[in-house]
Amino acid sequence: MRVLLLGGTSEASKLARLLAGRPDLDCLLSFAGRTKTPLAPPVPFRIGGFGGVDGLVAFLATQEIDLLVDATHPFAEQMSQNAEAAAKRAGIPLVAVERPPWSREPGDQWIEVADMARAAEALGVAPRRVFLTIGRLQLASFEAAPQHSYLIRTIETAEVAPNFPSYQVISGLGPFTQEDEERLLRAAKIDVLVTKNSGGQATIAKILAARALGLPVVMVQRPHRTGNGACHDAAEALHVILRHCHGSAPRGE
Ligand code: NAP
Numbered sequence: 033m034r035v036l037l038l039g040g041t042s043e044a045s046k047l048a049r050l051l052a053g054r055p056d057l058d059c060l061l062s063f064a065g066r067t068k069t070p071l072a073p074p075v076p077f078r079i080g081g082f083g084g085v086d087g088l089v090a091f092l093a094t095q096e097i098d099l100l101v102d103a104t105h106p107f108a109e110q111m112s113q114n115a116e117a118a119a120k121r122a123g124i125p126l127v128a129v130e131r132p133p134w135s136r137e138p139g140d141q142w143i144e145v146a147d148m149a150r151a152a153e154a155l156g157v158a159p160r161r162v163f164l165t166i167g168r169l170q171l172a173s174f175e176a177a178p179q180h181s182y183l184i185r186t187i188e189t190a191e192v193a194p195n196f197p198s199y200q201v202i203s204g205l206g207p208f209t210q211e212d213e214e215r216l217l218r219a220a221k222i223d224v225l226v227t228k229n230s231g232g233q234a235t236i237a238k239i240l241a242a243r244a245l246g247l248p249v250v251m252v253q254r255p256h257r258t259g260n261g262a263c264h265d266a267a268e269a270l271h272v273i274l275r276h277c278h279g280s281a282p283r284g285e
Contacts (some may be wrong), residue, residue: 033277034060036097037075038115040066042206043129044103045089046266048075049116051110052178056277064111064167067187088136097122101269103129107228109255125276128270130262133254141248148173151226151250155180160223163216164237166252167228168192181219184271206234213241226250 035051037044039061051059053184054146060064061077061142070079073195077243082088100122102115112128119126148170155162158159159179168186171194181198189203206267217225217238225242229251263269 033057033098034096035099035101035273036095037061037101038104038106038111039073039077040064041103041105042232043131043266043269044101045071047101047103047269048073050266050270051075051273055107057273060097068190069188082114085117085285090123092118092124097124099125099127099273101129101273103269106130106133106230106254111134116183120141121195126277127269127272128262130264132264133229133231134236134251137243139243139246140239141242141246142251143248144251144253146253147254149176149248151252152177154250155224155226161221163222163225163238163262165225165227165235172278183222191270206237208235208237210237210240210244213237213258213278214244216242217245217247222247224250226246226252228252229254 033056035057037048037051037059040063043088044061048059048061051057059075061073061075063077063079064081064108065079069213082091100119102112106277130223145151145154148166152174155177157179159181162180162182164174164182164184168191171184171192174182175195178196182196184192184194184199184201185204186192186201187203187205189201190203220244225238225247227238239249263272
């Protein structure tokens with residue numbers, strides 16, 4: 033069975049490792065191309081958009097794909113919508129992988145907001161030292177709050193040049209430890225953290241560190257998705273893929 037795996041997340045990388053080398057499955061991993069130097073995956077891969085739903089439908093046909101897996105980031109809303117529409121049109125099954133969001137625990141001071149514009153507003157009028165861990169594509173939202181000093185962490189620092197007066201950019205790729213995150217928050221004298229509710233273990237340490245240090249977190253909620261019944265992790269997704277492939281998952285998988 034030929035599988036197209038839409039990636040760009042740690043779940044997709046884990047799933048690619050689980051699918052690599054299987055004689056019953058032929059997996060092609062797809063990256064959007066946002067990261068200039070992605071780690072080489074253990075399966076064949078391609079880079080770049082498909083050209084919307086029509087392009088993806090054509091790609092599924094020419095590549096003779098039997099099953100589509102959407103393991104994109106919970107905030108990659110457009111790609112997930114395209115995947116759902118294209119799988120329907122191509123008449124092939126779609127397996128969605130979506131890690132559960134983080135949930136508030138005792139000691140957390142979360143300010144939950146619907147989007148980045150509201151996150152910038154939630155920082156308030158008085159100048160604060162802000163740790164921004166939202167990626168690099170939506171930094172412009174914080175141009176509306178130029179009174180703050182920003183520490184920006186992204187995977188790649190090239191091309192990060194926001195249009196506000198006070199900022200520093202550092203690079204970092206999870207997983208991070210709570211100890212290191214606490215050290216960073218203290219050293220930079222951070223007053224507040226801004227993050228997307230991405231979920232997962234790779235970047236949860238900043239949330240634990242903020243809780244331990246009693247710092248507020250502006251938490252951007254996930255976009256609404258229509259699809260129910262998504263798998264929560266790579267192991268569950270493998271099981272569902274094998275059910276599609278064999279009718280039922282082989283023993284022990
Ligand atoms: P998006 O807004 O949902 O997608 C925009 C366009 O990028 C899509 O319409 C598609 O172009 C292309 N695209 C997205 N994912 C693709 C993939 N895996 N393979 C090929 N083309 C893809 O996506 P985004 O939020 O910019 O995220 C881009 C990538 O970064 C995704 O792979 C996502 O998993 C990863 N990522 C996103 C975030 C985040 O916070 N958004 C965080 C970590 C990782 P066409 O319409 O031309 O096909």
